[in-house]
Amino acid sequence: MAKVKKTPRPKAETPKGFRDYFGTEVTERSHMLSQIARVYHRYGFEALESSAVETVEALGKFLPDVDRPNEGVFAWQEDAEGDKPGDWLALRYDLTAPLARVYAQHRNDLPTPYRRYAMGPVWRNEKPGPGRFRQFYQCDADTVGTSSMAADAEICAMLADCLEEVGIPRGDYAVRVNNRKVLNGVLEVIDHNHVLDRDAILRTIDKFDKVGADGVRELLTTGRRDASGAFIDGVNLHENQADVVLAFLTAKSEHPAKTLSNLRYAVGQSPVGAEGVDELEQIAELLAGQNYNPGRIDIDPSVVRGLGYYTGPVFEAELTFEILDEKGRKRQFGSVSGGGRYDGLVKRFTGQEVPAVGVSIGVDRLLAALHAKGRIGGKEAGPIVVTVMDRDRMADYMAIVAELRNAGLRAEVYLGNPKNFGNQLKYADKRQSPAAVIVGPDEWNAKVVQVKDLILGAKIAENATLEEWKERPSQYEVPRDQLVAKLREILAANGLG
Amino acid sequence: MAKVKKTPRPKAETPKGFRDYFGTEVTERSHMLSQIARVYHRYGFEALESSAVETVEALGKFLPDVDRPNEGVFAWQEDAEGDKPGDWLALRYDLTAPLARVYAQHRNDLPTPYRRYAMGPVWRNEKPGPGRFRQFYQCDADTVGTSSMAADAEICAMLADCLEEVGIPRGDYAVRVNNRKVLNGVLEVIDHNHVLDRDAILRTIDKFDKVGADGVRELLTTGRRDASGAFIDGVNLHENQADVVLAFLTAKSEHPAKTLSNLRYAVGQSPVGAEGVDELEQIAELLAGQNYNPGRIDIDPSVVRGLGYYTGPVFEAELTFEILDEKGRKRQFGSVSGGGRYDGLVKRFTGQEVPAVGVSIGVDRLLAALHAKGRIGGKEAGPIVVTVMDRDRMADYMAIVAELRNAGLRAEVYLGNPKNFGNQLKYADKRQSPAAVIVGPDEWNAKVVQVKDLILGAKIAENATLEEWKERPSQYEVPRDQLVAKLREILAANGLG
Numbered sequence: 002m003a004k005v006k007k008t009p010r011p012k013a014e015t016p017k018g019f020r021d022y023f024g025t026e027v028t029e030r031s032h033m034l035s036q037i038a039r040v041y042h043r044y045g046f047e048a049l050e051s052s053a054v055e056t057v058e059a060l061g062k063f064l065p066d067v068d069r070p071n072e073g074v075f076a077w078q079e080d081a082e083g084d085k086p087g088d089w090l091a092l093r094y095d096l097t098a099p100l101a102r103v104y105a106q107h108r109n110d111l112p113t114p115y116r117r118y119a120m121g122p123v124w125r126n127e128k129p130g131p132g133r134f135r136q137f138y139q140c141d142a143d144t145v146g147t148s149s150m151a152a153d154a155e156i157c158a159m160l161a162d163c164l165e166e167v168g169i170p171r172g173d174y175a176v177r178v179n180n181r182k183v184l185n186g187v188l189e190v191i192d193h194n195h196v197l198d199r200d201a202i203l204r205t206i207d208k209f210d211k212v213g214a215d216g217v218r219e220l221l222t223t224g225r226r227d228a229s230g231a232f233i234d235g236v237n238l239h240e241n242q243a244d245v246v247l248a249f250l251t252a253k254s255e256h257p258a259k260t261l262s263n264l265r266y267a268v269g270q271s272p273v274g275a276e277g278v279d280e281l282e283q284i285a286e287l288l289a290g291q292n293y294n295p296g297r298i299d300i301d302p303s304v305v306r307g308l309g310y311y312t313g314p315v316f317e318a319e320l321t322f323e324i325l326d327e328k329g330r331k332r333q334f335g336s337v338s339g340g341g342r343y344d345g346l347v348k349r350f351t352g353q354e355v356p357a358v359g360v361s362i363g364v365d366r367l368l369a370a371l372h373a374k375g376r377i378g379g380k381e382a383g384p385i386v387v388t389v390m391d392r393d394r395m396a397d398y399m400a401i402v403a404e405l406r407n408a409g410l411r412a413e414v415y416l417g418n419p420k421n422f423g424n425q426l427k428y429a430d431k432r433q434s435p436a437a438v439i440v441g442p443d444e445w446n447a448k449v450v451q452v453k454d455l456i457l458g459a460k461i462a463e464n465a466t467l468e469e470w471k472e473r474p475s476q477y478e479v480p481r482d483q484l485v486a487k488l489r490e491i492l493a494a495n496g497l498g
Numbered sequence: 499m500a501k502v503k504k505t506p507r508p509k510a511e512t513p514k515g516f517r518d519y520f521g522t523e524v525t526e527r528s529h530m531l532s533q534i535a536r537v538y539h540r541y542g543f544e545a546l547e548s549s550a551v552e553t554v555e556a557l558g559k560f561l562p563d564v565d566r567p568n569e570g571v572f573a574w575q576e577d578a579e580g581d582k583p584g585d586w587l588a589l590r591y592d593l594t595a596p597l598a599r600v601y602a603q604h605r606n607d608l609p610t611p612y613r614r615y616a617m618g619p620v621w622r623n624e625k626p627g628p629g630r631f632r633q634f635y636q637c638d639a640d641t642v643g644t645s646s647m648a649a650d651a652e653i654c655a656m657l658a659d660c661l662e663e664v665g666i667p668r669g670d671y672a673v674r675v676n677n678r679k680v681l682n683g684v685l686e687v688i689d690h691n692h693v694l695d696r697d698a699i700l701r702t703i704d705k706f707d708k709v710g711a712d713g714v715r716e717l718l719t720t721g722r723r724d725a726s727g728a729f730i731d732g733v734n735l736h737e738n739q740a741d742v743v744l745a746f747l748t749a750k751s752e753h754p755a756k757t758l759s760n761l762r763y764a765v766g767q768s769p770v771g772a773e774g775v776d777e778l779e780q781i782a783e784l785l786a787g788q789n790y791n792p793g794r795i796d797i798d799p800s801v802v803r804g805l806g807y808y809t810g811p812v813f814e815a816e817l818t819f820e821i822l823d824e825k826g827r828k829r830q831f832g833s834v835s836g837g838g839r840y841d842g843l844v845k846r847f848t849g850q851e852v853p854a855v856g857v858s859i860g861v862d863r864l865l866a867a868l869h870a871k872g873r874i875g876g877k878e879a880g881p882i883v884v885t886v887m888d889r890d891r892m893a894d895y896m897a898i899v900a901e902l903r904n905a906g907l908r909a910e911v912y913l914g915n916p917k918n919f920g921n922q923l924k925y926a927d928k929r930q931s932p933a934a935v936i937v938g939p940d941e942w943n944a945k946v947v948q949v950k951d952l953i954l955g956a957k958i959a960e961n962a963t964l965e966e967w968k969e970r971p972s973q974y975e976v977p978r979d980q981l982v983a984k985l986r987e988i989l990a991a992n993g994l995g
Contacts, residue, residue: 011555013602013847016576016587019549021600027545035532043903045881045910045929048524052516052633053550053589053619054572058508075551075587077574079513090513090572092550103518105510112928114913122550136549147913151892155911158900290897350510384542395648400787403655406540413542414652416611416644431609432542 018129019136025381033167033364034120034140040163041118041142044155049117051099053124057089059102061349073126092124096141097346097359104145104357105350114147120364143359145347150280153178153314153342154287156360157298160318160338167367168376173322174337176293177301179315180281181308181341183264186274187249190267191242201236206250209305214251218243245269252302257285260300280314311341316360324373334370338362382456382497383432385412385488389419390441397445401438401484408485410492429455436491438484448481452488456495515626516633522878530664530861531617531637537660538615538639541652546614548596550621554586556599558846570623589621593638594843594856601642601854602847611644617861640856642844647777650675650811650839651784653857654795657815657835664864665873670819671834674798676812677778678805678838680761683771684746687764688739698733699743706747706802714747715740742766749799754782757797777811808838813857821870831867835859879953879994880929882909882985886916887938894942898935898981905982907989926952933988935981945978949985953992 015021022030038048057076074094079087093099096119104115120140129135142159144152157176164174184206188199205220212220219225221243224235238246245267252263261282268274281300288298304317318338323331340360347355371377387402389395398414405412415425429437439451458475479487512518519527535545554573571591576584590596593616601612617637626632639656641649654673661671681703685696702717709717716722718740721732735743742764749760758779765771778797785795801814815835820828837857844852868874884899886892895911902909912922926934936948955972976984 010847010849011558012553013556013599014553015549015599015603016551016553016585019551021549021604022545022547023604024544024546027547028539031532031535031545035528038528043906043908045908047521048519048528049521050519050524052512052518054513054516054621054633056509056511056513059510061508075574077572088513102510102512106512107518107520112925116910116913124551136551144913149892149913151896151911152913154896155913162903287893287896290893291900350507352507395646396784396787399648399651399784403788406659409540411540411542413613414648416613416641416646416649416652428609 016135018127018134020134025378028381029368029377030138030364033368034138036166037140037163037362037364038118038120040159040166044116044142044159044162046116046118046142049100049103049119050121051093051096051103051119053092053122054090055093055099055102057091059350060091060093060098075124075126094125095123096121096139096361097143097343100141100143100145100359101346101357102350104355105347108351113145114152115145116142117145118142138364140362140364141359143357145357146355148356150283150314151287153280153316153358154284156340156358157284157316158288158291158293160316160340160360160362161293161297163362164318164337164367168371169320169367171297174318174320175296175301176298176316176318177304178281178284178298179300179302179304179308179317180277180313181311181315182273182277182280182313183249183268183302184277184308186268186271186277187245189271189274190269191238191245197238198236202238202246203309205236206246206305206308209250209303214247217250218247221246249302250305253299255295257295257300260302261285264300264302277313284314306336307339307341310343312344313342314358315339315341318362320370322374324370334373336363337366337370381433382492382495383411383429383434385410385436385438386425386429386432386434387412387414387438387440388422388425388429389415390422390439391445392419394445398440401440401450405438405485405488410485410488435495435497436488438488444478449478450481450484452477452479452484452491454491454495457491513632515624515631517631522875525878526865526874527635527861530865531635533663534637534660534859534861535615535617537656537663541613541639541656541659543613543615543639546597546600546616547618548590548593548600548616550589550619551587552590552596552599554588556847557588557590557595572621572623591622592620593618593636593858594640594840597638597640597642597856598843598854599847601852602844605848610642611649612642613639614642615639635861637859637861638856640854642854643852645853647780647811648784650777650813650855651781653837653855654781654813655785655788655790657813657837657857657859658790658794660859661815661834661864665868666817666864668794671815671817672793673795673813673815674801675778675781675796676799676801676805676814677774677810678808678812679770679774679777679810680746680765680799681774681805683765683768683774684742686768686771687766688735688742694735695733699735700806702733703743703747703802703805706800711744711748715744718743746799747802750796752792754792754797757799758782761797761799774810781811803833804836804838807840809841810839811855812836812838815859817867819871821867831870833860834863834867878930879989879992880908880926880931882907882933882935883922883926883929883931884909884911884935884937885919885922885926886912887919887936888942889916891942895937898937898947902935902982902985907982907985932992932994933985935985941975946975947978947981949974949976949981949988951988951991954988 074091076089076091078089081087122136123139124136157178161176165171205217209217216225220233220235221238222235222240224233226232248267252260252267254260254263261278264278268278285300304315306317307315317336319336320334322334324334326332338360342358344354344356385405387398389398402412402414415428417428435456437453437455439453444450454475461475477487571588573586573588575586578584619633620636621633654675658673662668702714706714713722717730717732718735719732719737721730723729745764749757749764751757758775761775765775782797801812803814804812814833816833817831819831821831823829835857839855841851841853882902884895886895899909899911912925932953934950934952941947951972958972974984
């Protein structure tokens, strides 16, 4: 008889570029999201949750990252209905495009201006890389329907408050503000007749973070040989044109007034440039009365991320402390949030210009920063484990565990095969249990329980001499009715109270 | 010149079957999820968040609802890489299939048994209907890797605790437990030689909720004419075969012991049936010691939902209070949660039998129930609105609002065009603001502020005589430095303290 071929087993794998989050990875993030939501809410923002799925038509093509042209969305076509071909649907790639759709759809019912916050996963159909996933969280706040710079200033202040709320102290972060209109002014100055390749200039400016002022100057003019020896062609600006761009990029001074006058110089007679500088000045003035001093929120034209996407003010929050990278070198942690003012998103739907400004906080980056600084990520204690000596008394063990849970203690009864007691303690170890409860026939009879302090036990096992072991027992016999009190004592002694 | 055709504007619409959630719709749900998470966590369950996207291969076809054969998933194919065709990916349709994949993938790192909880949206590519959406939340807890009935009993107890935690008092819910093995025993009794159409019998039993005992008997035997006059063919069992099925479905007695003996009678000599009854007896015994009395958690063979999907115990939680339906008729609110024991999900990946048991709480249904009972959904107060009388003093208004926020008050400055003061109060009304702060030139000079109690103001405007209006002013002038205190007083007076 021929062998019957079995259907091969499915592979138990996350799709490429996706991952699973376990335990504290989930709870730390959800804690951070609720901290940020609390600040957003205090600022008067309303929660909005749109679905993960939008029509491709509604989403449009507004991906903010100019340097990833291959980036796309996950999309599929609905089944046809009769003759009518199905709509194309896609997973949202950010929370801003859905906001524009929601505002256009519900604008008659929403207040104007509409302050809203949203948090949740977004999806990008791009090549995954180390630490770069195709699903990640965004945590946004936007104000739709006002062109007042007070909205922009408010969002910068709120961003600073959020960072402090999640545990980044003042001094460890900087919110930096630039303005696309100032750049437009600069371009007007050097390219009054629109003959230059402005996209190429924009892409070059975007490299300022990586190659610095000298590098940008080379790339704007004659070209540059990079570290690998490869030669990158320049954009062929004249030196005096490059001067103006560099005057813009390096306008930052310690004194905001000086930064602004540097910018006024760079934009010369350009009306849009002057408008941009005025906006920055307004933001600075609006914040000055509120203790958001320079050093905390700064006008800083070296912020280039997002300049290609936003149409007015552009913000970025950077963490300024140093961490050690994977090779042990010190480096600044860098950007954790970005935002700015954008137009046109709602207009696509309604034809009406609706100004909007918003910010997006990268919670996964922020969590990584807090981990890197050791501010979160101490291992969470697991549940107290009630071990099982006699499987026929399972109801009694469950009654014990119910009593602990009703007292608010995190606890569970061992549900595996109880035959091998060692396995039960190994399980408690894997769960990082702070304590185990042990009740055998003798204990049932005497109405007592054994309580084992597993944290102390582990410490003793590691370090103690025999003498110390005797003096500091880690297992206690207590009357049955003192179990909860004893466990509370052990938790408190281990800083878990 | 020919008219240039414009690209038509995109439609601002959610895709069919999807919806947006605003304000308290979002925050009430996230509050409920965190309440349930707290209970799950106290029971020792660990959070897990897998991605929304899985390979179609890993998801398999395990949709729990037997009566919706058209139900599907949202799926798409990845781009090919060279000659290799892209994988098919899909949005998860529940949280159980991803759990099976996660457990198979990470089983060497996970504790056994593995208790995990997960909450998040799932997607079904099915025809949307009234109140039925293609994206909805699930909130699951499962224990993988133990066949102990203590796991099943624990999940029933936890389900009861969750319902009480979110605000369903004892007496307003019932957790009911049935067992697929008992049904298998019944089938063995009436169909020892496997000649009957068991799927048809199962589908008929599934209608027990709708057509009752007599209806099921008709459908199991000669057929039934429904309310519309249509005749539905019967399954052609003999009356004595139908007797056994009905003995199973109606075995419930007030006394659990009697229920169990009724079931033993129904399964006769069937070994699997006896096993099923033993399991139910164990669950009842395990819970008896913990005050989960009959009436709170019951053995009830009339629970038929999920019998086709689960392989052992099956649970359902029903809310037992009456609500008025859309036509004003009283009816029981019904099911808000289901679960049970399932096998084979992990085995698909590893070849090894891994027993598992879990529960899924329908948070959207639960929220609807709490709304129907008026237990949540009082309109949330909006932010205090600081109005703008003089746009040149925006920085001063922002300083006021910053002071309020720093004092923990939810507040915002009006960001629209301040010209029309009436619009500012209309905005405050739309936001359901409890109070407005008004500062004009006189107030700036005198270092005072006007505070308007908008809730009291609205009440007065509705009801009061002129006399009352004079006696109960709703607007107060207070020194600038007493603003926060006055606002706190107003919030407290309106029960918002």
